[in-house]
Amino acid sequence: MTDAPGERPGEAWRPAPRPDGGASSFFSQAGVRFGMIYACLFGASSLALAAFLWWSTAGLLDRQNEAAIQVDTQGLVDRLAEGGLPALIDTIEQRIAGNIDDDSVYLLVDSGLKRLAGNLDRWPTSVPADFEWTDLRIDRGGLKALARVHHEELAGGMHLLVGRDVESRVQLRGIVADAMLWAAVIAVLLGTVGAMAVRGLFRATLADISATAAAVSAGDLGRRVKVTGHSDEFDVLAETINDMLDRIARLMDGVRQVSNAIAHDLRTPITRARMRLEDAATTARSEADLRQAIERAQSDLDGIVAVFQALLRIAEIEAGSRRSAFTQVDVAPLLSDLAELYEAAAEETGQTLVARIPPHAMVFGDRDMIQQAIANLLDNAMKFSPPQGVIRLSAQAAAGAIEIVVADDGPGIPQQDRERATERFFRGESARSTPGSGLGLALVQAVAMLHGGVLRLEDNAPGLKAVVHLPAADPATGPQVPE
Amino acid sequence: MRILVVEDDKDVAGFVVKGLREAGHVVEHTANGRDGLFLAASEQFDAIVLDRMLPGGVDGLRLLETLRSQGNATPVMFLSALAQVDDRVRGLKAGGDDYMTKPFAFAELLARVEALTRRGKSEGPATKLAVGDLEMDLLSRSVKRAGQKVDLQPREFRLLEYLMRHAGQVVTRTMLLEGVWDYHFDPQTNVIDVHVSRLRQKVDKPFATPLIHTVRNAGYMLRVEAP
Structure with a gap:
């Protein structure tokens, strides 16, 4: 395994150059760090395995030897009890003769430490007379060896040594030590290879994210991180990044749309005001003409200011900073007041406003914003309803939500325009001839969304039915307002 | 009335000062917060028109907070681009x-500044308001004109009450809202x-002289003689 993906032509992933350079920058690469961690863990686990093997094999041999020696000793003690000293000496000699591997050690001495039987020449000088177990260096026929011996005091002051040559254990230790050394070398090699593999994988995965981020910051907003389909953590990361990029793209679109709209929709009234003033300055014959032109230019400017204020207000609402000022609001009296305010105006134009409002409807939100949103809908309804038209304002509770409905019997909004009707500055065909900024529904939508609700535009057959769906206030758990 | 204008933009300040003087007020103007604070604290004004972003190290908020902490209760109208x-x-x-x-529209500013200065004086525990032959009893919530009872809806009553409290002053639509x-x-x-037109139907129409007058490009005014 290599880090080949990192060296793909054209999209090579390069760590950002660092001023210090050299070794420290190599070790400060995340991939290298992860590789080293991997190698360390791998080495540590290899060592632990070797240590366990050593303990279990060498320890097992020791325990087996000791058990055999004990059985052997017990047999000899029993023999002495049964047949006396000659039988014991006989048995020892038989055992020595029968020991094909030549790894047994026997020595029987009398109370004066004089040898009676066994394959050792004399009582070992290096040990005291009252031990039970010891490791003994022995010299047998010129062969130096290590033996594990057991000491038993017999009747009549005799001493019996029974032991096993454990030179093989020493050799085993050597073998295991060698094996561990080799294992360490192999572990380092494998660890290095593994570390490089981990680093390569890491780089390959990051390369795409890094390349995408670089492309996006260079202006290519359409680039997305590849999702491998393994649905692993990297995929989750890639999806999160892609979601973020989608949202950024949408916001950028919005900004572009607004600036285009400003360019178009504000240019016209500004042009109008400017031309009026210029015309008056050059052609007005009387003070009255001049005054009239100035007043009209003034109202043009007021219109522009109103559009600006509406735009800023929408932006302020969308930014969501007012959410901290949310409280429990009973929209029922709020709607009754609005109905009362608009009823008179509707009657003036021959329209009828019918309000059906429940005694209470609690939502968690901002009173002023909800007021303004519903006022915008009522303004629209009055503007687009024919004389003798009926405008209905109602509110009802619906599954954890309050729905405020403003319905009219005007021309409505055609199906294909409803999606776009809440965009800033959008004006339907039928709305072109009526005064307005095209910001009213955008504000209602912004208010609804800030409250965690939605604005739905439906067909009232005929007319438009605008439904503001707001989550009801739940005094127990608090509001479910998305961040 | 004596009005202090603290505004750093020369043109805006010029218009405001000129307009207020034409409306018959005595106007002092400073262009920075430090001088504004000094003037406001050392002299007696009926109202202060205060910009928020000011040069001189003392902005409008600081100026007002300092003033209020000294127990100065002069009515203050903020005039700011921070919207x-x-x-x-x-x-x-x-x-x-x-x-x-x-x-802003100057007519709106003028109406609001004048309303501010009035607010300080007359909003005592009055139980009766009267303008010409129009009388309002705030306790029994009844209205009479020329001794004749006028029936008003609750909202119409509050509208008339507002107009009567600001009698002789221009009241803009925004102020009414x-x-x-x-x-x-x-x-x-x-x-x-x-x-307002509905209120007129009840308060003015049955009688010889109107009390509620429309002020062009500004709003309404309640008073005995036409403006």
Whole structure:
């Protein structure tokens, strides 16, 4: 395994150059760090395995030897009890003769430490007379060896040594030590290879994210991180990044749309005001003409200011900073007041406003914003309803939500325009001839969304039915307002 | 009335000062916060028109907070380009009595400044209001004109009460929306005009002389003689 993906032509992933350079920058690469961690863990686990093997094999041999020696000793003690000293000496000699591997050690001495039987020449000088177990260096026929011996005091002051040559254990230790050394070398090699593999994988995965981020910051907003389909953590990361990029793209679109709209929709009234003033300055014959032109230019400017204020207000609402000022609001009296305010105006134009409002409807939100949103809908309804038209304002509770409905019997909004009707500055065909900024529904939508609700535009057959769906206030758990 | 204008933009200040003087007020003007604070603290004014962003190290908020901490209760009208709801709330919390955002109509500014100065004086525990032959009893919530009872809806009563409390002053549509309905936005529809016109039907129409007058390009005014 290599880090080949990192060296793909054209999209090579390069760590950002660092001023210090050299070794420290190599070790400060995340991939290298992860590789080293991997190698360390791998080495540590290899060592632990070797240590366990050593303990279990060498320890097992020791325990087996000791058990055999004990059985052997017990047999000899029993023999002495049964047949006396000659039988014991006989048995020892038989055992020595029968020991094909030549790894047994026997020595029987009398109370004066004089040898009676066994394959050792004399009582070992290096040990005291009252031990039970010891490791003994022995010299047998010129062969130096290590033996594990057991000491038993017999009747009549005799001493019996029974032991096993454990030179093989020493050799085993050597073998295991060698094996561990080799294992360490192999572990380092494998660890290095593994570390490089981990680093390569890491780089390959990051390369795409890094390349995408670089492309996006260079202006290519359409680039997305590849999702491998393994649905692993990297995929989750890639999806999160892609979601973020989608949202950024949408916001950028919005900004572009607004600036285009400003360019178009504000240019016209500004042009109008400017031309009026210029015309008056050059052609007005009387003070009255001049005054009239100035007043009209003034109202043009007021219109522009109103559009600006509406735009800023929408932006302020969308930014969501007012959410901290949310409280429990009973929209029922709020709607009754609005109905009362608009009823008179509707009657003036021959329209009828019918309000059906429940005694209470609690939502968690901002009173002023909800007021303004519903006022915008009522303004629209009055503007687009024919004389003798009926405008209905109602509110009802619906599954954890309050729905405020403003319905009219005007021309409505055609199906294909409803999606776009809440965009800033959008004006339907039928709305072109009526005064307005095209910001009213955008504000209602912004208010609804800030409250965690939605604005739905439906067909009232005929007319438009605008439904503001707001989550009801739940005094127990608090509001479910998305961040 | 003596009015202090603290505004650093020369043109805006010029217009405001000129307009207020033409309306018959005595006006002092300074262009920075430090001088503004000095003047406001050392002299007696009936109202202060205060910009929020000012040069000189003392901005409008600081100026007002300092003034209020000295126990000075001169009515203050903020006049600022900071138009967000939070800015307005901050301005009113600091002790401002009213808040207007730029750009503004001078007629609106004048009406509101005059309303401010009136607010300080006459809003005592009055139980009766009277303008000419129009009388309002705030306790029994009844209205009489020339001794004749006038029947009003609750909202019409509050509208008339507001007009009577500001009798002789221009009252703008925005002021009515805020003062009578407590709405802080401008409806597209002429809802206020309709309500005033309904009030006129009851208060003015049956009688020989009108009391509620329309002031062109500004709003309404309640007083005995035509403006």
